[in-house]
Amino acid sequence: MHHSPNTIPHPPHIPAKRCRFISAVGTPLADDESLHVVGLEAHLADQWNAGIDGLLVAGTMGQMQLLADRTYQQLVERSIEFSVGRGEVMVGVGDASFARTRDRIEWVDRHAVDAVVVLTPFLFAFSQNELVDYYWALADVAKHPVYLYNLPSLTRSQLDIATVERVAKHPNIAGIKCSVDLEFAKTLLERIGDQFRVIVAQPFDIDTLVRQGIAEHLDGIFTVAPAWTVAIGRAADAGDWPQAAKWQRQISELLRLVCGGGLAVYTALLNARGIPGNYAPRPYRPLSEPQLAALLNEPVVRHLLNSTEARDEANVQPSTISDFA
Numbered sequence: 001m002h003h004s005p006n007t008i009p010h011p012p013h014i015p016a017k018r019c020r021f022i023s024a025v026g027t028p029l030a031d032d033e034s035l036h037v038v039g040l041e042a043h044l045a046d047q048w049n050a051g052i053d054g055l056l057v058a059g060t061m062g063q064m065q066l067l068a069d070r071t072y073q074q075l076v077e078r079s080i081e082f083s084v085g086r087g088e089v090m091v092g093v094g095d096a097s098f099a100r101t102r103d104r105i106e107w108v109d110r111h112a113v114d115a116v117v118v119l120t121p122f123l124f125a126f127s128q129n130e131l132v133d134y135y136w137a138l139a140d141v142a143k144h145p146v147y148l149y150n151l152p153s154l155t156r157s158q159l160d161i162a163t164v165e166r167v168a169k170h171p172n173i174a175g176i177k178c179s180v181d182l183e184f185a186k187t188l189l190e191r192i193g194d195q196f197r198v199i200v201a202q203p204f205d206i207d208t209l210v211r212q213g214i215a216e217h218l219d220g221i222f223t224v225a226p227a228w229t230v231a232i233g234r235a236a237d238a239g240d241w242p243q244a245a246k247w248q249r250q251i252s253e254l255l256r257l258v259c260g261g262g263l264a265v266y267t268a269l270l271n272a273r274g275i276p277g278n279y280a281p282r283p284y285r286p287l288s289e290p291q292l293a294a295l296l297n298e299p300v301v302r303h304l305l306n307s308t309e310a311r312d313e314a315n316v317q318p319s320t321i322s323d324f325a
Contacts, residue, residue, distance in 0.1 A: 019210050019233035022054040022088065022199065022218040023047045023226060024061040026266060027075055028277020033067075035074045039277025043223065044082045046275060050226030054088030055079065056117060056177075060151065061220030063263070064092045065122075066281040073107065080111055094119025094149055098134055102141055109143040116142055117177060119149040120157035128163045135167045145174035147197070152180065161187055168196045175199060177218055182209075189214065204252050207244040210236045221255045224269050225304055253300040261287070261295070268292055272305055 025047065028039030047055060057079040058064040058072060067075065076091055083089050093104040093116045101118060108116055118138060120131060139146045148167065152158035159167075159176075161184065167173055175197025178185040185200045192198075202209060203219040210217075210233070222229040228247050235244035258265050263280035264287045270279060280286065287295065295301060 019236050020053045020216045021222055021226075021229050021233060022056055022090070022216070023052045023222040023229075024056040024059045024218060024220040025079075025223050026220065026263070026270070026277075026279035027058070027062040027064075027067060027071070027281075028270075028275075028279055029071070029281060030277070033071065033281060035071050035078065036277035037074075037078060039275060040075070040078055041082050042275045043270065043277070044079060046273075047223060047226050048083065048086040051230040052087065052222065052226050054090065054114075055083060056090045056092065056218060058092040059117060059149070059220075060092075060119070060154065061223070061266075062092065063279075063281050065095070072104075076108065076111060076113070080113060088114045090115045090117050090147065092117045092119065092149070094121070096121055096123050098137060101138060105138060105142045109141075113144055115145045115147050115174065117147045117149050119151060119154075120159060122154060122156065125156045128160050131157060131159060131163055132166050135173060136170055139170045139172040142172060146170075146172055147174060147199075148176040150176060150178055150180055150184070161191070164188060165192060168192055177201060185214070203255055205248075206232050206251070207236065207241065207248040210244070211241060220266070221251060221258060224254055224258065224266065224273075225251060228304075250300060250303070253298075254304065257295065257298060257301070261291075264291075265295060268295055269301065269304070272296060272301070 025043055028036035028043055030036045044055065058075055062075070064072060080089060091108050091113050093101055093108055095101045095104060098121070101121070105116055118135065121134060126134070135146070135148065148159060148164065150159045164176060176188065177199050178188070179201040182200070182202055185198055188196070188198045197216070199216045199218045200209065200214055201217070201219050203221050206217055228250050231247045232244050232251070235241070235247065263284055267279040268287050
């Protein structure tokens with residue numbers, strides 16, 4: 001479906017005005033680096049049951065570029081299967097070149113997803129005019145709405161504000177995931193936010209940004225504690241900003257642990273919550289036994305593993321992850 005450039009494409013099953021959270025999910029792998037299907041089902045059920053509004057599958061948290069092609073394809077197919085009727089599903093397709101990204105888009109075109117998310121091409125640096133050409137050509141190919149993904153710390157290609165404004169004029173380019181400084185996202189919201197969907201990735205400041213009217217948020221840390229994430233939104237909807245700040249502090253503490261230890265910590269946290277699989281493809285190394293013991297002894301981790309408070313307060317369904325452990 002192609003969206004009009006004059007309409008922000010909120011999914012019809014989600015109210016447009018409430019605070020929205022999209023989880024950038026990891027990719028659970030078996031020992032041979034194939035997809036851990038049971039782990040994926042548990043991982044996605046945990047998000048949907050907590051009240052998360054949407055998923056980004058095969059983004060940078062999902063380590064798409066490190067996956068075998070068959071694993072990537074199975075990840076997309078199974079994620080669709082496990083998410084039918086639950087919420088928005090976006091799929092990462094951004095690769096190192098136009099040809100490689102086009103091939104991924106053409107494959108995803110055959111599947112029922114809500115959008116494709118296109119990282120700027122990585123490894124080599126490209127000019128702003130080249131990036132405009134890149135996105136316009138891909139948007140011509142895609143049958144699903146295209147979202148830009150600006151992450152210059154990894155790709156070496158920075159989208160300028162003027163470039164985003166030019167690209168946003170394409171009728172099949174619907175929005176952007178902003179993983180750069182907050183002022184970049186705010187400028188886009190001010191200039192074209194009434195016509196173009198701007199989804200921010202500022203997980204240390206969710207409560208503050210929601211209070212400022214910035215309602216759409218996307219990050220991988222949401223997947224570690226989806227009930228805590230949803231609790232921020234519920235508190236914000238109720239105007240209870242001290243309570244929103246409380247949950248924000250918990251999310252921020254978890255985020256610091258993941259930032260410090262990477263996908264090995266991410267894997268350990270999900271496994272400790274009963275969600276199986278390895279989310280850190282080779283050559284990442286798992287935590288050592290002493291590192292794992294230290295992690296599990298962190299106060300915020302103990303709270304995460306023992307607390308149902310956020311789930312009760314957010315008024316969401318109980319998680320079913322124990323069914324898959």
